[in-house]
Amino acid sequence: GTVRSIGVCNFNVTMLRKAIEEIGAPIACHQIEYHAFLDQSKMLNYLREKGIPLVAYAPLAQGTAASDPVLQGIGVKHGATAAQVALAWLLEQDGVAVIPKAQHRESQKSNLDALAVKLDDDDRHAIAVLPKDHRFVNPPFAPEWDA
Ligand SMILES: NC(=O)c1ccc[n+]([C@@H]2O[C@H](COP(=O)([O-])OP(=O)(O)OC[C@H]3O[C@@H](n4cnc5c(N)ncnc54)[C@H](OP(=O)(O)O)[C@@H]3O)[C@@H](O)[C@H]2O)c1
Structure with a gap:
């Protein structure tokens, strides 16, 4: 009862279910790898159902998105x-x-300016058909991923 909110990372849906539904932990957000080249639809659906934000780490696919x-x-x-x-x-x-992680000032500013970029349906379709199985962070102690 002393902790009001907890951020977790690299859980799969089974682990989140246990934390939220069995233990009743006040999960405030979940940090996980997510970018245009990795599917996280199962995780996103579960988090949305629970009203918990997904914090996308490696959102630039560790820089490779830029090229x-x-x-x-x-x-x-x-x-x-x-x-x-x-x-x-x-x-x-x-x-x-x-x-996003960026050590250069120009990249930091450019990343903030991404808030003003508005995509259309053609753009969304082009991104939807990109391969979605590129995972950059997968240490030996990782759980069994959902996708
Ligand atoms: N919880 C976890 O298990 C976990 C795992 C991995 C990462 N993370 C966190 O997630 C954050 C980001 O992840 P990440 O660093 O792995 O990957 P990322 O943010 O997808 O990519 C970082 C790379 O993108 C480059 N970059 C940044 N902005 C750019 C821009 N506007 N144009 C071109 N290149 C750009 C950076 O270069 P420069 O830095 O040289 O500018 C760096 O090489 C970090 O803070 C990290 O701590 C958490």
């Missing part, structure tokens, strides 16, 4: 960079926050 030709093409249309498109795609999703 993806599909994202670059979408960026050209909107006067944006591929990295901004990658962040905009996450930010427009209900219940998703992003934590």
